[in-house]
Amino acid sequence: MPYAVIVDDNLESSETLAILLEMEGYDAATAASLGEARRRLAEHRPDVLILDRALPDGQGMDFIEEALRDGPMTVVLLTGLSDAADAAEAVRRGAAAYLVKPTTIDQLKAVLDQAASRTTSQV
Template sequence: MEAPCPPAERRSPARRRNFPLGPLAAGIAMQPYAVIVDDNLESSETLAILLELEGYTAATAATLAEARARIAARRPDALILDRALPDGQGMDFVSEALSAGPMTVVMLTGTSDPGDAAEAIRRGASAYLVKPATIQQLKAVLDKAQQAARQAA
């Protein structure tokens, strides 16, 4: 298991976010856990920091292979997924990710295509946001999905 990075290292674009397998391993209270899958490290690191300010723990992945490893180690509450990644299409990964268990999947992409948005929702994504989306927009989607999950339980 890897320990969380100290804050100064966490903000370094050369360092990917790695968190322990579970929140108790690091003494972290049960906070929602998000995995951000984007090959733009600066964007994913910034988003991870913003989500942490909103009460999440966050990890980043630059490829679908890294995302699979993150999900296998600890199923996230939220998966924020870019459309185009070096080793595949985020859209194709939505169903695979959801097969690991319940989670909120948000497509966050630079492609503003209504057909893609409809396809993402059809495949199980909770939302399709176009970059640059604000943290408030993303948080609203995540909050709505968490509330729906609580009501369903």
């Protein structure tokens, strides 16, 4: 079962997304800060990391490269800010996608499925 960590300081949003991902066959956990995300990643490296752009202790954008340093995973920046330059920067740093809230589980699932198919075709 793929494992996802959702990093968002809006507890309601992250818990809702975790439930939706679990309905799609993921094991999901939440973190409300980058510090908590680091602990989660150290405990069990996820297949998927979903990051909010602005967090209480830093920027999700800045965490992308740190998260990817220890090995591959699918990173999605999920934010309320629609900004083409930020989207390009997120992808340049290694994110699979930059999605703007509100997004649907179908949009997120399409990104995750596409990332998974790229990973399996590279093996």
